[in-house]
Amino acid sequence: MSYDDTTSQYIRGNQHKLFVTWFVVYTFIGIFCGWLGGIVMLFLFAGQKEEKYQKFILNNFYDNSVRSVHTGDTISLKKLQIFSLQPIITNFDSSPKDWLRLDIALICKDIPDKVFLETLHQDIMAYIRTVSIKQITGAQGFRYFKEDIEERVKLRSQGFVSSVIFRTFIIA
CATH class of the missing domain: 1.20.5 (Single alpha-helices involved in coiled-coils or other helix-helix interfaces)
Known part of the structure; x- marks a missing residue:
């Protein structure tokens, strides 16, 4: 060595x-x-009071529409109702071997009719069948998918639904 x-x-x-x-x-x-x-x-x-914390956090992390729902600035929480749709479980038309499970909740201004909720459920499921798995892959694809569903729900509800919440989104 x-x-x-x-x-x-x-x-x-x-x-x-x-x-x-x-x-x-x-x-x-x-x-x-x-x-x-x-x-x-x-x-x-x-x-300091907790309300100042909440306003500080909501001002920095949420946009105006969500902030008004959370803090009650312009919309009272007592007027809004949250309703869950039945889970949507379907396969994609472009790739039948891939399945999607989607749980959605709707924030409504009043109590909706069950027929209305079922119509929305079927409309969302029909839309999902037209989407390919490549379109919703990645963060940007999921964002576009979520925006499309929100737009579709607001169009069908004619302003009755103020927001859409995705609770579960699983592709298997």
Whole structure:
């Protein structure tokens, strides 16, 4: 064994130990900073009301239509009703081996008729049969799919349904 081989092995061994050491140090620093930040926020916001927290969170994370439903800014929660449709289980027309299960809830302004709910259910199922699995693959495809269903429901309900909630979306 030459001098260069032993030196390079020694350096490689020390680099591994050095990496592990710094990794552990930085991990503990991150944990400590997160803990300290949480404690500071806890004492900093302890005197404020919960409503301010809710408005702050909703202003930053939701658009106006959802914010009004959650906080009651423009629409009273007592006037809205949530109704679940029966689960939609169907296969795609383009690929019969792939199945879709979709659970949808509707936020309505009043209590809907059962015939109306069944008509919406059948309309959504008929629409799903026309969609190919490639169209709803990925986040963007799911977003377009959700927007299409929301548009279809609002068109059929003529303003009776204010929002559509996807509870379950499974492709098998």
